[in-house]
Amino acid sequence: MSEIVLDIQSLTKTVHKQKNIVEDVSFQVKKGEILGLLGPNGAGKTTTIRMIVGLIKKTKGTVLINGHDMNQDSHVCKEQIGAIVENPSFYDYMSGWKNLQQHARMASNPVSNERIEEIVRLVQLEHAIDEKVKKYSLGMKQRLGVAQALLHQPSLLILDEPTNGLDPKGIRELRDYLRELTKAGISTLVSSHLLSEMQLMCDRVVIMEKGRLIDETVIGDLNEADESAAHVVAVQCGIGQQTLAKELIETIPGVELLELEGDRTLLLQMQEDKIPFMNKLFVDAEVDVFAIEKKKTSLEEKFLSLTARENAEDTQEVQ
Structure with missing residues (x-):
């Protein structure tokens, strides 16, 4: 067979x-x-x-x-x-x-x-x-x-x-x-x-x-990461430290703040190789880091992205 x-x-x-x-x-x-x-x-x-x-x-x-x-x-x-x-x-x-x-x-x-x-x-x-x-x-x-x-x-x-x-x-x-x-x-x-x-x-x-x-x-x-690609990363810091963390993020080239979640979490878009530098920056500034999690890409996200792109390309061809 x-x-x-x-x-x-x-x-x-x-x-x-x-x-x-x-x-x-x-x-x-x-x-x-x-x-x-x-x-x-x-x-x-x-x-x-x-x-x-x-x-x-x-x-x-x-x-x-x-x-x-x-x-x-x-x-x-x-x-x-x-x-x-x-x-x-x-x-x-x-x-x-x-x-x-x-x-x-x-x-x-x-x-x-x-x-x-x-x-x-x-x-x-x-x-x-x-x-x-x-x-x-x-x-x-x-x-x-x-x-x-x-x-x-x-x-x-x-x-x-x-x-x-x-x-x-x-x-x-x-x-x-x-x-x-x-x-x-x-x-x-x-x-x-x-x-x-x-x-x-x-x-x-x-x-x-x-x-x-x-x-x-x-x-x-x-879910395997490409180090050269941008990923969504969730950073959980200490209570009351979100504002300071946000200010530190703004000093790192190529890191974009997407959203603040609650009073402790920041959602960032960044390349994987910038994570160690960001973590050291937080530690030096005495920002407590409880978790750094790279969000996994779901099949649903990829599916919606691909079909949306295909529809956009077809629309351009018609125009």
Whole structure:
């Protein structure tokens, strides 16, 4: 099996009047990796996922699953994928258990009742698994969809907004289970609008805007500092010393006071290599320094910055 489980190359979807709703998108998902697919509404995330799993035809591009081409070996590829795309569909007149059994019968490899029971416990549907699905809430149907996607132990999970309808405890349990799956080498492509949750769940994220891929970020690198870059730094000083600290800050070239928080904290924008000099300046002036904290960059901040920049560039092109 290839170390690259999913490899999409130049994926494009063109609709009427030659409009590209997905344009030249390429990325890979490695074995045992969780990759997040981010983007605002209309960015092309669901269209990309639907092309990957073969629900709609792509205009051009290649989809490889463990080295197999979806065009040439679609049956082999689909055997290795478990997916929830948009809202999962069920037989409403059947129970949740009967739905899972029916799905298990369609799997190429046998799925035991023990495996079904294990998945039911994972998604916390024990109390309702024998009830008809038409009685399920949206959240319960979403949990049943996750269970259905996991039944045949695929090498690649593709989950489109899998946390819809789940409460915080359910989201945490799903995240923990996906992490357990990575230990067994199973890969996941997941789209979601919960940016903070994606930062906790994913190893990498790719960001789409208006059908194009605009960024790829390794989550582990997101908070690593670049010494030459300006960062937001919070400095907590003694009570009553905020004014003196502010005056000292004004004497340091390249350090900008952004905000005063409460009566003890200053938010500054500065390069990391200026922190030791600032700290010594405070100590020499007998300003008590209780904490110096470099604020971490969140995935949400980066996402909003990138999409805002992309929109600004498009506006300039139109003008």
